[in-house]
Each structure stands twice: as structure tokens, then as C-alpha cells.
Amino acid sequence: MNPTIYRLEFKLFFRNKAALSGILILLISGFAGLYFGKKFIRQQDLVIEKAGRMQQEQTSTNIKHFGKDPGLLLYHNKFSMVNVPDRWAAFANGQRDINPYLLPVTMLAVEGQIYDTDLSNPSTLLLGNMDLAFVFIFLFPLVIIAFTYSLLSSDQESGVWAVLKSQSGNLLRLIWRKFSIRVFSIFAVALVLMISALFYLQLPADLRFLVVLLLLSLYLLFWFSLSFWVISLGRSSNYNAVLLISFWVVLNIIAPAMLNVWLTQQYPVPEALETLVKQREGYHEKWDIDKSKTMDKFYQHYPQFKQYPFPAELSFSWYWYYAMQQMGDDEALPGAMSMSEKLIKRHHFTNLSSLFLPGIQTQLRLNELAGSDLENHLNFQKAVKAYHEKIRLYFYPLIFQNKTIAKVQWDKFKVAPYTGHTTGNVWQHLLSVGILVLLFTTLAIYNFRKRISLF
Amino acid sequence: MKTIFIIAGRTWKTAFSNPATLALTLILGLALCLATFIGWQNFKSQNAQRLKYKELVREKWLEKPDKHPHRMAHYGYLAFRDKHELSFFDFGIESFAGVSIFLEAHKQNTVNFSEAGFSNGMLRFGEMSVAMVLQLLVPLLIFFLGYSSISAERESGTLKIILCQGVSWRQLLFGKTLGIITLSFSLFIPIILLTVLLWAMLSEWQVSADSSLRLAFLVLSYTIYFIICAGIAVLISAFHRSSKAALTTLLILWVFFAIVMPRITQALGVILYPAPSKMEFAAAIGSDLHEQGDSHDPDDPHYAQLKAAVLKQYQVDDVKKLPFNYGGYVMAEGEKISAGIYNQHQQELNKNFEQQNSFSVAASYLNPFLAIKNLSMALTAADFKTYIDFQAQAEAYRYGLAQRMNKLQIEKISNIAPGEKEKPLSISRSNWAEQPDFQYKFKPVSNVISNHLWSILSLFCWLFAVLIVLGFSSRRLKALS
Numbered sequence: 001m002n003p004t005i006y007r008l009e010f011k012l013f014f015r016n017k018a019a020l021s022g023i024l025i026l027l028i029s030g031f032a033g034l035y036f037g038k039k040f041i042r043q044q045d046l047v048i049e050k051a052g053r054m055q056q057e058q059t060s061t062n063i064k065h066f067g068k069d070p071g072l073l074l075y076h077n078k079f080s081m082v083n084v085p086d087r088w089a090a091f092a093n094g095q096r097d098i099n100p101y102l103l104p105v106t107m108l109a110v111e112g113q114i115y116d117t118d119l120s121n122p123s124t125l126l127l128g129n130m131d132l133a134f135v136f137i138f139l140f141p142l143v144i145i146a147f148t149y150s151l152l153s154s155d156q157e158s159g160v161w162a163v164l165k166s167q168s169g170n171l172l173r174l175i176w177r178k179f180s181i182r183v184f185s186i187f188a189v190a191l192v193l194m195i196s197a198l199f200y201l202q203l204p205a206d207l208r209f210l211v212v213l214l215l216l217s218l219y220l221l222f223w224f225s226l227s228f229w230v231i232s233l234g235r236s237s238n239y240n241a242v243l244l245i246s247f248w249v250v251l252n253i254i255a256p257a258m259l260n261v262w263l264t265q266q267y268p269v270p271e272a273l274e275t276l277v278k279q280r281e282g283y284h285e286k287w288d289i290d291k292s293k294t295m296d297k298f299y300q301h302y303p304q305f306k307q308y309p310f311p312a313e314l315s316f317s318w319y320w321y322y323a324m325q326q327m328g329d330d331e332a333l334p335g336a337m338s339m340s341e342k343l344i345k346r347h348h349f350t351n352l353s354s355l356f357l358p359g360i361q362t363q364l365r366l367n368e369l370a371g372s373d374l375e376n377h378l379n380f381q382k383a384v385k386a387y388h389e390k391i392r393l394y395f396y397p398l399i400f401q402n403k404t405i406a407k408v409q410w411d412k413f414k415v416a417p418y419t420g421h422t423t424g425n426v427w428q429h430l431l432s433v434g435i436l437v438l439l440f441t442t443l444a445i446y447n448f449r450k451r452i453s454l455f
Numbered sequence: 456m457k458t459i460f461i462i463a464g465r466t467w468k469t470a471f472s473n474p475a476t477l478a479l480t481l482i483l484g485l486a487l488c489l490a491t492f493i494g495w496q497n498f499k500s501q502n503a504q505r506l507k508y509k510e511l512v513r514e515k516w517l518e519k520p521d522k523h524p525h526r527m528a529h530y531g532y533l534a535f536r537d538k539h540e541l542s543f544f545d546f547g548i549e550s551f552a553g554v555s556i557f558l559e560a561h562k563q564n565t566v567n568f569s570e571a572g573f574s575n576g577m578l579r580f581g582e583m584s585v586a587m588v589l590q591l592l593v594p595l596l597i598f599f600l601g602y603s604s605i606s607a608e609r610e611s612g613t614l615k616i617i618l619c620q621g622v623s624w625r626q627l628l629f630g631k632t633l634g635i636i637t638l639s640f641s642l643f644i645p646i647i648l649l650t651v652l653l654w655a656m657l658s659e660w661q662v663s664a665d666s667s668l669r670l671a672f673l674v675l676s677y678t679i680y681f682i683i684c685a686g687i688a689v690l691i692s693a694f695h696r697s698s699k700a701a702l703t704t705l706l707i708l709w710v711f712f713a714i715v716m717p718r719i720t721q722a723l724g725v726i727l728y729p730a731p732s733k734m735e736f737a738a739a740i741g742s743d744l745h746e747q748g749d750s751h752d753p754d755d756p757h758y759a760q761l762k763a764a765v766l767k768q769y770q771v772d773d774v775k776k777l778p779f780n781y782g783g784y785v786m787a788e789g790e791k792i793s794a795g796i797y798n799q800h801q802q803e804l805n806k807n808f809e810q811q812n813s814f815s816v817a818a819s820y821l822n823p824f825l826a827i828k829n830l831s832m833a834l835t836a837a838d839f840k841t842y843i844d845f846q847a848q849a850e851a852y853r854y855g856l857a858q859r860m861n862k863l864q865i866e867k868i869s870n871i872a873p874g875e876k877e878k879p880l881s882i883s884r885s886n887w888a889e890q891p892d893f894q895y896k897f898k899p900v901s902n903v904i905s906n907h908l909w910s911i912l913s914l915f916c917w918l919f920a921v922l923i924v925l926g927f928s929s930r931r932l933k934a935l936s
Contacts, residue, residue: 018703029715036722047732054738065752076751098551098571102734117553117565117572119733121808123815123839125551125571127721128579134718142710150699237699242475242599245706249595254486256580257587261493263577264550264570268500272568273508273555276533280557281515284530288520315879343573350577360577367576374575 009181022143023189030135030193034090034200037131041090044101048082051102052415055080059410071318071399078104081387081416083380086371088208088421090201092133092363094372098125103384107395109328110388111279111336114381115272132197133366136216137359138252140186141223145244147182148227150237151175157237171452172445175231183224190220208369211426218433219362225440232447234454252359259353267346275335283328291320298323301330308400319400326392340378347374351425355432365429371421383418458622462630467637470600480642483588483596487646490585494543495653505535505554513892521881523868525786528860531559534849534893536566539836540658541669544650545586547837550578556846558853558893560860561790563797565733566846585650586831589643589677590824591713594684597639598705601688603698604631610698624929628689632925635685643681647674668900673834679918680827686921693932712824717815720825724814730807736800743796750789761788775870782872783864790861794854801850805843812839819913826913833903833910840906845895852893859890 013019059077066073083101100118128134152175155161168174194213203209226247230240286294291312299306311317354360367373391413398405470476512533519527534556542549553566571578581587605627608614617627651670655662688705695701731739748757762774765784774781819826832838867882904911 032719036726039726043729043732047734051734054734058741094576095571095574098569098574100733102732104734112557115567117567117569119565119730119736119804121725121730121811121839122548122552122842123808123812124721124725126548127717127815130718130722138714139710146703154699238603238702241699241702241706245595249592253581253591254583256577257583258489258493260574260578260581261490261497261583263574265493265496265500268504269568269573270504270508272573273504273535276555276557276568277508277511277515280530280533284526287526288522313876315873315875315877346573347575350575354577360580363579364576374573 005177006181009177013178013181013185018146019185022146023185026135026139026143026186026189027192029139030132030189031196033130033132033135034193034197036129037093037133038090038201040093040097040129040131041085044085044096047102048084048415051080051082055104055415063405067405069318070395070403070405071321073405074107074395074399075318075321076106078106079387079391079413079416080104081380081384081418083377084417084419086419086421087201087203088212088370089372091131091197091203091212092366092370092372093129093131094133094367094370095374095377096372097129099374099377099380101380103380105384105388105391107322107325107388107391109279109283109325109332110385111275111329111332112283114384115276132193133363133370135193136190136219137363140190140220141248141252141359144182144186144220144223145227145241145248147186148179148224148231149240149244151178151182152231153235153237153240172448175448175452179224179228179231186220186224187217190216208423211423212366212369215362215365215426215429215433218430218437219358221437222358222433222440225437225444229440229444229447232444232451234447234451251357255357256360259350259357263346263349267342267349269339269342271335271339271342275332275339278335279328279332282331283324286324286327294320294323294327297330298326301326302396305396305400308397322392322396322399343374343378351428355428358433358436361429361432365425368422368425371419373422375422376420379420380418383416387416458626459630459633462622462627463633463637466604466631466634470634470638476600476638479596479599480638483592484642484646486583486592487585487588487642488649490583490588491543491646491650491653494546494584495657497546498538498540498543498657502538505537508533508555509535509892516890517887519884519887521884523879523881524860524863524886525560525783527887528560528857531557532852532856532890532893533557534852534895536842536845537895537897539841539897540654540666541673541835542837543654543657544584544670544673545831545835545837546582546584547586547832547835548839548842549837550574550582552842556849558849558856560786560857561793563794563801563850563853566849585646586835590680590827590831593639593642593681594713594824595709596642597635597681597684598688598702598709600638601631601635601685602692602702602705604635604689605693606695606698606701609696624932625926628693628925628928631692632682632685632689635688636682639681639685640678643677665897665900669834669836669903672900672904673831676827676830676834676914679914680823683823683914683917683921686925690921690924690928693928712822716818716822717825717828720814720818721811724811727814728807728810730804730811736804740793740796740800743800744793747796748789748792750785750792757792758785758788761785777870780865780868780870783861783868787858787861787865790854790857794850794857798850801846808839808843816909816913819910820916823914823917826910826917829910830907830914833907834900836897836903840903841897844898848895849893856890 055078062073062077066076081103083099085096085101089096097120098117100116102118103114103116105113152161155164164174165171194209194216197203198205198209227244230243230247233240235243291310295310308319310319314320350360350364354364364373368375394412395408397403398408516530516532519530536552536554536556538549550570553569555568556566557564605614608617618624654666654670658666687708691704691708692698692701695704745752749755750758752758765777765781766772766774769777771777777784815825816829819829829838833840863882863886867886868880873880
């Protein structure tokens with residue numbers, strides 16, 4: 001190690017206008033990503049804050065209007081559950097714009113309610129969010145390519161290389177020195193952005209921060225190793241640029257785009273529409289069949305409610321009504337189950353294919369860690385179902401016995417928060433991207449060893 | 456003119472003598488064929504799925520036994536968003552917009568089950584369609600072909616020879632551009648022919664005039680887009696001293712225009728015109744409803760007035776003595792008020808969304824990629840306007856259904872409610888068939904053109920700007936590096 005040579009190399013690197021503008025582009029877009037990402041999540045936080053107050057107001061209005069008839073009150077009254085955004089969600093917005101984060105449900109069939117979406121502008125969803133994860137996954141590789149593609153070839157083309165070759169003993173070390181300076185600069189920018197994120201997004205400085213740092217570092221190293229390998233082929237600058245950009249386009253645009261349409265084709269989700277139709281029929285057809293049939297099925301599901309007498313002689317009772325609603329859910333259940341199985345299959349398929357696509361791999365892992373992926377939403381839906389069940393079990397006896405709502409503890413049914421994120425697949429990332437890094441680095445070193453004297 | 460053609464021919468020949476060009480063109484051609492095929496398959500299976508459930512919904516509706524009409528109003532209808540036959544060309548917002556909507560009395564539901572909701576995030580990287588290849592990848596190919604068109608001649612010293620031989624800068628620039636345009640068309644034209652053929656087969660040779668016109672406009676728009684891209688490539692090459700610098704600039708432009716800028720403009724639009732959340736939207740409707748008349752509130756003044764007026768008109772002292780079903784009458788009034796309020800808020804929301812989108816329309820004057828993207832989506836009926844039009848037609852159908860059931864209740868259901876233990880009142884199931892099936896009607900292409908005038912204009916602005924710069928930049932260009 002000779003520190004003065006490194007200092008000189010640094011000077012040489014930064015004398016190039018492209019180096020400074022590359023770093024500036026990353027910093028500006030990085031800070032923009034932080035701003036837009038935070039703004040997006042802040043909006044959700046504000047709505048969640050309001051939700052608690054609004055639910056209370058609406059409940060008291062409903063009590064005023066329908067308080068005398070608990071069956072009718074529960075028909076109208078909504079109980080909300082919120083998917084509270086993790087602090088990391090501002091870093092990787094993921095699917096949080098597509099999937100609803102606030103689900104208000106009444107005591108009616110839950111299957112007819114949990115698939116309701118938020119009001120959203122489909123054009124915005126199509127173009128996607130600009131968060132820091134986007135900058136890392138799409139823009140960092142481009143700047144890495146810009147910094148390294150002509151590392152060797154520009155010296156060759158300008159004739160400097162011939163001079164260097166005659167003066168320097170170890171050419172590989174020479175290339176490595178130039179290369180490591182670029183690695184160092186990019187990682188310095190990445191670190192600046194991550195530390196800014198730590199403070200600006202108020203991320204906890206814990207193990208998760210280190211894991212994200214590790215994932216991102218590996219992803220950046222992947223692009224460096226790929227670039228290193230392309231340099232080792234010893235071709236012209238233009239050839240390198242075209243090849244590297246083609247890699248970027250294939251890995252981050254064409255391959256995912258192909259996989260997406262293939263996935264849609266291979267794993268369609270007709271179960272969604274099936275569930276919708278089943279839930280609607282399951283409930284509505286009960287109006288036209290004998291009450292005892294519905295009640296028998298209802299008691300099969302909830303034997304504990306047999307103890308409350310059923311007013312069979314009345315043409316309408318809330319007891320019967322909620323039993324019918326329950327049937328909507330019970331009959332839609334197989335459809336809902338096979339829908340979630342289908343989604344799990346899709347998830348497996350993307351996970352498998354992302355083994356060869358570091359960009360997707362990194363995005364998926366970041367979304368998981370930030371609790372902004374599909375799995376998080378499915379877990380949220382499960383939590384809403386569980387909450388809905390809790391509401392049912394609390395209010396069913398009250399309605400079946402025609403009791404007043406005087407003793408209801410409404411405090412138990414405030415807006416319920418759901419929080420969570422998964423970390424299970426970090427190893428998959430480390431292994432798959434790690435192996436790719438090793439592969440390209442080894443190939444590059446092999447090429448250099450074999451041919452460096454010929455360059 | 457002849458010189459221009461000679462230069463164009465030379466450019467074409469030189470490019471194709473390069474095996475890399477041939478390989479890239481072949482790969483892209485293959486990708487396009489694949490995209491056409493996949494898009495077609497996708498359209499077929501998705502549409503078949505929606506059609507299957509659409510028929511099932513109709514069948515079940517007609518099968519319902521004798522019932523109280525209000526039960527039918529709550530049973531409601533399921534509407535499925537149709538895909539336009541050209542949507543296999545450009546997916547647009549298809550995957551990000553919901554597919555089904557439940558239409559019932561008193562309540563406006565959201566359009567649910569979008570493909571994006573079933574995706575774990577990979578969808579964000581894009582979808583392979585003909586439009587994506589034409590919008591993103593063909594320009595990249597054009598840039599790869601064109602970056603050295605002038606600069607390489609300058610680097611090798613042939614540029615001054617060409618200029619000495621009496622070829623003007625203008626002829627050279629136009630010739631090179633024409634050569635690259637021809638190159639890209641040798642890829643584009645077969646694909647368009649294939650697309651037309653596939654599409655005609657898809658519609659079983661029953662091609663509608665409107666769709667043909669849409670396709671013709673699509674072809675025209677993409678032609679202009681490619682001319683713009685080729686012009687930009689040649690100009691950048693002419694203004695740079697080295698091929699390497701020209702390539703770098705072109706790649707930066709491509710990344711910025713196609714990847715970064717669309718996200719930023721939309722994000723800015725969203726921040727400057729924030730849309731209400733669903734909860735706030737519902738609350739605003741609720742408070743308007745409270746002011747104008749809430750049929751659920753027993754003490755509501757509007758309904759007290761309505762009652763008094765009806766009693767006076769029929770000169771009775773109790774609603775039970777009215778000659779028609781008073782419950783149905785109140786519900787019809789409630790539906791009218793709530794649907795009116797809802798529509799007003801929905802229109803405001805749509806306007807809000809359009810303000811957000813207007814950023815990307817305005818930005819298309821800075822970015823030809825956005826111009827073609829917006830226009831292509833609109834022409835294949837996979838854009839925001841078509842989506843809100845579907846919502847509006849579904850809501851109109853919902854309102855019609857609810858009011859038809861209210862009318863049946865007013866006219867055919869006795870005003871005297873049966874006792875608690877008596878059989879509930881009902882009407883014959885023969886009434887159900889009167890409610891027609893929901894059928895979405897696409898707006899004609901003339902509507903697309905009037906809705907997207909600004910995008911169309913921006914594309915022409917780009918074309919003329921490029922042509923003008925090609926024609927008049929010779930003074931600023933240098934033959935030597």
C-alpha cells in the first residue's frame with residue numbers, strides 16, 4: 001500500500017467531470033427519494049391518526065341513530081384495523097400504495113369487505129413511487145457502470161496504457177487500485193445516504209439497519225464485479241458501455257417484465273372472482289331457503305350459541321340475519337383459502353426466479369424488511385379476520401339475546417393496529433447475490449491473470 | 456435529395472454489416488414477437504375469465520326466486536371491467552386497476568382485485584408488452600445504432616472528405632437520420648404487420664372501424680416517436696467530439712427520460728395535488744348527506760318535510776294510508792340524494808387525479824417518452840380516462856338498478872307491512888329479466904383524440920423541433936475534432 005499513489009489516483013478520478021456529476025446525481029436523487037418516500041408514509045400516518053377520532057365520532061352517531069336496536073347498530077357500525085407503517089416503509093414503499101392500510105369492517109360477512117381497495121390513482125400506481133430503495137436498485141448500478149466501463153479501455157485508447165505497461169511491474173494491482181477508488185467513492189455515497197436515512201426517517205439503529213446495509217452492499221458489489229468482468233474482456237469503451245447497459249436493461253427491465261407476464265399467465269387468480277361470487281351467493285340464497293337449514297349450519301360452526309333460543313316464528317330476526325351473513329363467509333372460505341395458496345405459489349415462483357436477478361432479489365428483501373410486501377398485507381388481512389371474529393364473538397350473544405348495548409365496552413373496539421415484517425429470506429439474498437459476486441470476480445481475475453500482458 | 460438517399464443507404468448497409476447490430480435487432484425482433492404472443496394470450500385468458508363470471512352473474516340473477524325487490528337491490532350485481540381488444544398491445548394501467556365491482560343499493564363500492572394486488576413487487580419492474588418494447592427498447596437500439604453516426608466519421612477523418620465532396624451538413628444529417636429510421640422500421644414494420652394480423656385473427660376477422668382507426672393512429676404515433684429518437688441520436692452524435700461522449704450522453708438521456716423522470720413528475724403531481732384518503736372521502740360524503748338529508752336519521756328534517764308534503768298531497772294523516780309503498784318512496788328519494796352527492800365527490804376526486812396526471816402530460820413537452828406513453832395507453836383504451844369511464848358507467852348501472860327496484864317496490868308492494876310472523880311480501884321473479892345485463896361501452900376514438908390533444912401536440916412539437924434542429928444546426932457544427 002502506498003498512500004500517495006492512492007491520493008494521486010483519487011485526484012485523477014475526481015478531475016473527471018463525470019465522476020463528480022455521477023456522485024451529485026446519486027446524492028440529489030437519493031435525497032429526493034428520501035423526501036418522496038417519507039412524504040408518502042407520512043400521509044398514511046396522518047390518516048391513521050385521524051381514523052381513531054373518526055371511528056369514535058361515527059360510533060356515537062350510530063348509537064344515537066340505532067342504539068335501541070343492537071342488530072341494526074352492528075349492521076351499520078364500522079370497526080377499523082390499520083396496518084401501521086414501519087419506519088422502514090419510508091425507505092422502501094413497496095406495495096403499500098396498492099394494498100389498503102386501513103380496513104374498516106362491519107359485522108357482516110368479512111370476505112365481502114377485506115378486498116376493498118383504497119381510492120387510488122391508477123396512473124400513480126403504474127409509474128411507481130420514488131423512494132431511496134429505487135435509487136439504490138436502479139440508479140446506483142448505472143453510476144457504477146459509468147464510473148468503471150472505460151477504466152482500462154480509455155487508457156488503452158489514449159495510449160496511456162502503453163506507457164503504464166512499460167513502467168509498472170504489476171498491472172493487475174494497477175487496475176485494482178483504480179477500481180478500488182471507484183468502489184470506495186460509491187460506498188461513501190451509499191453510506192452518506194444511509195446515515196441520512198437513519199436520521200431523516202428516524203430508523204432504529206439496530207440489527208435490521210445492518211442487515212439492510214449488508215444487502216445493499218452486496219447488491220452494489222454485484223454490479224462492481226459484473227463491471228470488473230466486462231473490463232477484463234479487454235474490449236473497447238463503447239463495447240463495454242453497450243454490454244453493461246444491456247446487462248442492466250436485461251436484469252432490471254426485460255427479465256422481470258417477461259417473468260411478470262409469464263407469472264400472470266401461469267398463475268392466474270380466478271379464485272378471487274370465485275370467492276366474490278361465492279360469498280355473495282352464500283349469503284343471499286339463504287333468504288329463500290328454510291331458516292332451520294341455515295341455523296343448523298350455523299350451530300355446527302358455533303355450537304356454543306345453541307344455548308340462545310332462536311325465534312323461528314318471526315319472519316325476520318337479526319339472529320337469523322347474522323347467521324346468513326356467517327354462511328357467506330363459510331361458503332367463500334374454500335375459495336379464499338385456494339386464493340391465498342395461489343398467492344403463496346406466486347411468491348415461491350418469484351423468489352426462485354429472483355435467485356438469478358439481483359435487482360428483484362434486493363427489492364423483495366427490502367420490501368420484506370420494511371413490511372411493505374404482499375406477505376405483510378396478507379398477514380394484515382389475516383389479522384383483520386381475527387379481529388372481525390373477536391367482534392362477532394363479543395356481539396353475537398348480545399344480539400341473539402336482544403340485550404341492550406348499555407354494558408358494551410366500546411373501548412375494546414378502538415382502531416386496532418397491526419404491525420409486522422418478516423426477515424426469513426435474508427439468507428437467500430446473501431447466498432444468491434454473494435455467489436454471483438464471487439463468480440464474476442473470479443472470472444475477471446482469471447481473465448486478467450491470463451491476458452493482462454496482451455492488453 | 457439523391458445524396459440524402461445515398462447516405463441513408465450507406466448507413467443502413469454499414470450498420471447491418473456489423474454482426475452486433477444484426478444480433479441486437481434479431482433479439483429485439485424476437486422479444487417483440489414474444490411480447491405480441493404473450494399479450495395476446497394474456498388478453499384471451501383474462502377476458503375469458505371475466506366473461507365466464509359475467510355470464511355466471513347474469514345466470515344467477517335471472518335464477519332468483521320471487522322476492523321483495525329491495526332484497527334484489529341488495530343482492531345487486533357484479534360488473535367486470537372489459538379489456539379492449541387492443542389492450543394486448545399496451546397494458547397501460549390494466550394491471551394496476553381493479554377488475555370487479557359490486558353494485559348494490561345505497562352503497563358505492565371500489566373496483567377490486569387488480570393484478571398488482573396479487574403481486575409481491577416484481578410487477579413494479581414493468582411488464583413485457585409490444586408497447587414497452589417499442590417505447591423503451593427500440594429507442595435504446597436506435598441510440599446504439601446512431602451514437603457514432605457522425606462522430607465516428609469525424610474520428611476517422613472521413614467527415615471532412617464527405618463535406619469536401621459537396622455534401623452539405625443538412626444532407627448528411629438528414630441522410631444519417633433517414634438511414635437509422637429505415638433501420639428501425641425494418642424492425643417495426645414486420646411487427647406492426649404481425650400485430651395487425653394477430654389482432655384480426657383475435658377478433659375473428661370482425662374488425663371494427665373504430666379499432667382499426669385506433670391502430671392506425673398508434674402506428675402513426677410510434678412512427679413519429681422513432682423519427683424523433685433517430686433525430687436525437689444523430690444530433691447528439693454530431694455535437695459530440697468523440698463517439699464515446701455521444702454514447703454516454705445518449706444513455707444518460709435514455710435513463711433520465713424513460714426511468715427517472717416519469718416517476719418524479721408523477722410524485723410531484725401527487726404532492727402538489729394531494730388526493731383524500733378513502734376515509735376522508737367517505738366522511739365528506741357523510742357530512743354532505745347529513746346536510747341534505749340522511750334517510751337513516753329518524754329525526755332528519757328533509758324527510759320530515761317530504762313526509763308532510765306527501766301526506767298533504769294525498770290528503771291522508773298517516774303514511775300507512777298512502778296508495779303506494781311509502782318505504783320504497785323514501786328509499787328512492789334517499790338513493791337520489793346520496794347518489795347525487797356521491798357523483799359530485801367522485802367527479803371532484805377524478806379531477807384531483809387528473810390534476811396529478813397533468814404533470815406527466817405537461818412533462819411530455821420535455822420528454823417524448825412520456826408523450827408516446829400517454830398517447831399509446833389512451834389509444835389502446837388502457838388509460839386513466841377509460842378506467843374512470845368504466846367507473847361512471849358502472850355507477851350509472853348501479854343507480855338504474857337500485858331505482859328500478861325501488862320503483863317495483865313503490866308500485867307492486869303493498870303499503871301495509873305484514874305482521875312480524877307473517878310471510879314477507881314479494882313480487883314475481885319475472886320482473887328480474889327487465890334489468891338488462893351490464894355491458895361496458897368503450898368511448899370512440901374521437902373521444903381519445905379530444906381528451907389527449909396536449910399529448911398529441913407535444914409529439915408533433917418534438918417532431919418539428921428535431922427536424923428544425925437537423926435542418927439548421929450546420930452553422931454550429933465542426934468537421935474537425
